[in-house]
Each structure stands twice: as structure tokens, then as C-alpha cells.
Amino acid sequence: MPSVAQAADRAYDYVVVATKAIPEITRTPTLLSPLLSQPYVQTHAQPTYVLMQNGLNVEKDLYESVKSLRQDPKIISTTIWIGTNMFDSNVVEHNHFDRISVGIYRPNDFTTTQNSESEASLLADFGDVLKEGGSEVTIVPEIQRIKFAKNFWNVAFSAVSALTRHPLTAIFRLPKPPADSDADVPPSVTQARLIEENTVPVLHLILKELLAVGHALGFPADETGLPPRLVEDVIRNTGRLHSVPESRHRASMLADVENGRPIEVEPIFGEVVRMARDKGVDTPRIELLTRAMPILCNWEDPDAFEISR
The missing domain is CATH 3.40.50.720 (NAD(P)-binding Rossmann-like Domain)
Structure with a gap:
């Protein structure tokens, strides 16, 4: 039909x-x-x-x-x-x-x-x-706790992938130093440690904010709800899938941005913020993402603009 x-x-x-x-x-x-x-x-x-x-x-x-x-x-x-x-x-x-x-x-x-x-x-x-x-x-x-757990991935990883315009292999498949010790080391290698030192810890903190909101909603902190290990599990499992050489996966939110399609800001990000406020839980990093993501929906081709030099 x-x-x-x-x-x-x-x-x-x-x-x-x-x-x-x-x-x-x-x-x-x-x-x-x-x-x-x-x-x-x-x-x-x-x-x-x-x-x-x-x-x-x-x-x-x-x-x-x-x-x-x-x-x-x-x-x-x-x-x-x-x-x-x-x-x-x-x-x-x-x-x-x-x-x-x-x-x-x-x-x-x-x-x-x-x-x-x-x-x-x-x-x-x-x-x-x-x-x-x-x-x-x-x-x-009870499906809502399962949906909430799935939203961990979307809030943290879809957002970072879309905002940086990079697939998650850029986080989990870091470049290796050249085999020849006399060869020039590219910037991507020397700066890779910054991802481990700065990016991954922020992802942990975003996921911990989500965990706090889920527990405030009443989801138990055990295997029937949202166990604390969920934070590490999400990061480890995502890393395992995106560190292998054959990984070609691109987060759907990244694909939407690349193709000029609207993204799911309200149900993925905004609803978490509303729930958090209702329960009195601070989520500063998720609030930042919620405010930043709509910018991606207002993207235009940079070639359409005249750049002053």
C-alpha cells in the first residue's frame, strides 16, 4: 500500500x-x-x-x-x-x-x-x-529498562560519532607506529593517546549519568535492571566490534547527518534530560549533547558559502 x-x-x-x-x-x-x-x-x-x-x-x-x-x-x-x-x-x-x-x-x-x-x-x-x-x-x-539500556549506546556513541563526523573505529581502532623506527611518525599516531586519555573517560562519565537516571526511575541496580557493570560492558562490547580491521559499521545517526536527514534528538537525548530533571539527577554532559545535536540538523554544504581570506 x-x-x-x-x-x-x-x-x-x-x-x-x-x-x-x-x-x-x-x-x-x-x-x-x-x-x-x-x-x-x-x-x-x-x-x-x-x-x-x-x-x-x-x-x-x-x-x-x-x-x-x-x-x-x-x-x-x-x-x-x-x-x-x-x-x-x-x-x-x-x-x-x-x-x-x-x-x-x-x-x-x-x-x-x-x-x-x-x-x-x-x-x-x-x-x-x-x-x-x-x-x-x-x-x-518489562521493556522500558531494556530500552533505557539500549539508549546508553545511542546517547554516548551515536552522539560522538555524529558530532565528530567519524565512525567509531576512530576511537577503538587507533593507528600503530610505523614499523621502521626511522620513519616519520604521523600526527594521528602521536595524538592517538589523547583519545584514550580524554575521549574514553568522557564516554564513561556520560554512561554513568545515564545509569544514575535509570536507578532514580526505579530500575534496580542488579541483573534484572541496570547493573553498574553496564557502563564497562557497553564500552567493551562497542570497542570489540569496532576495533577489528573488517569493521565497516557507521552509526545510523552519523549516516543521517552525512545524508542530510533529521536525527532523533528528542526521544534519545531530550527525554533523558526531562526524566533526570523530574528525578533531581544532574546530567550536565547529556544536557550539553542535547543542546549540541540540533546543530547537526541545520547543516548546509560548506561549498555554498563564500569564505573570506
Whole structure:
């Protein structure tokens, strides 16, 4: 179907939304408005909506819209780890992994840790669909802590990659000194230590700010929630993937900036800041990123400007 409006002629079990969540450009209820219209509601039951989107609280807007129709919202939220790169409009490279966690969205509830019988049945049914396609599926009783943990990577590594216009190999695959001791040492080698001394420690501090916010929200500091080791795990696992010679991965946010596409500032960064303020947690580094990232959306070709000399 070329449009949601043209697809709104029948009932659906599931409606999957796999767009980037950028509410300042398009709200999810606006995208799905034909399915939320009175004519549709009067004719068909509301489907289960599945949101495959990065960021936090991306479900809230849609949940409230369905609720306003006097319907019982059913929203499956997800966390996706998928190693892909798009090299052309029809060329996608799939590499190391395709993992997805699925859980029921419960607004403002971060502590319910058991699915009801109906919730478990719904998640199992949709999970089976994904498994048929080859995905590694994990059904979880509380999805928000999983999404919050995924956001660690996006806040720290997507931001640094996009702001510096460099893939993460620039952090984790440092240049080696020339084998010939008499050869000139390039600046990239002599300055590589500054990344280890300055950049990596800042990444640690950003992740620790996120950990503090998560614990303030009620996610336990153990294996059922956000264990303190998560900070080191995220950095170590990211380093392992991006230090190997064959690594070609580019963070999707970097690819968006390079191609002049909008980026997910509000759900990835802004929502963390709002949650932190609500809980009285200081996040100065994340606030700085939140204020810096919109600049990337205002990028223009430097060749279009006349440079005074």
C-alpha cells in the first residue's frame, strides 16, 4: 500500500511502525491518523501497534491518542540490535546480529515485572512472526529498562560519532607506529593517546549519568535492571566490534547527518534530560549533547558559502 490512508480499508492484528521517532517533524498519531479516525474505529477494532523505534517514551503519544478514542491501547514496544549498513537505495549489508526484545508498553510503570496471561500470549504470537523471519527474539516482562539500556549506546556513541563526523573505529581502532623506527611518525599516531586519555573517560562519565537516571526511575541496580557493570560492558562490547580491521559499521545517526536527514534528538537525548530533571539527577554532559545535536540538523554544504581570506 502506498499510504496508510489507502491501507485503512480493513482490520489488522498488528501495525508495525519502523520509522525514526522525530516528533517535531511527524508525530506517530499523525502518521497513523487514518487508523485513529472515527470512521475506522466505528468499523474496525484497533490493532496492536508495534513500535520499532529508538528512544524513550516514544509510545506515549500514540497510547494517549488511542485512549482518547475510548479504546484500550495495546502497544508492543521493542529494542532492536541489528548490524546493518545501507550503501545504496536498494543495497543493505547485514552483518553480525539481528536481535529484538519485545514487551508491553505500560505508561509510567517501570516496576511491573510480570506479564499477564493475555500479555504473554500477545507477545508470544508476535514473537513467533519475527522468529519465522530469522530474528533472535526475547520476550521480556518489562521493556522500558531494556530500552533505557539500549539508549546508553545511542546517547554516548551515536552522539560522538555524529558530532565528530567519524565512525567509531576512530576511537577503538587507533593507528600503530610505523614499523621502521626511522620513519616519520604521523600526527594521528602521536595524538592517538589523547583519545584514550580524554575521549574514553568522557564516554564513561556520560554512561554513568545515564545509569544514575535509570536507578532514580526505579530500575534496580542488579541483573534484572541496570547493573553498574553496564557502563564497562557497553564500552567493551562497542570497542570489540569496532576495533577489528573488517569493521565497516557507521552509526545510523552519523549516516543521517552525512545524508542530510533529521536525527532523533528528542526521544534519545531530550527525554533523558526531562526524566533526570523530574528525578533531581544532574546530567550536565547529556544536557550539553542535547543542546549540541540540533546543530547537526541545520547543516548546509560548506561549498555554498563564500569564505573570506
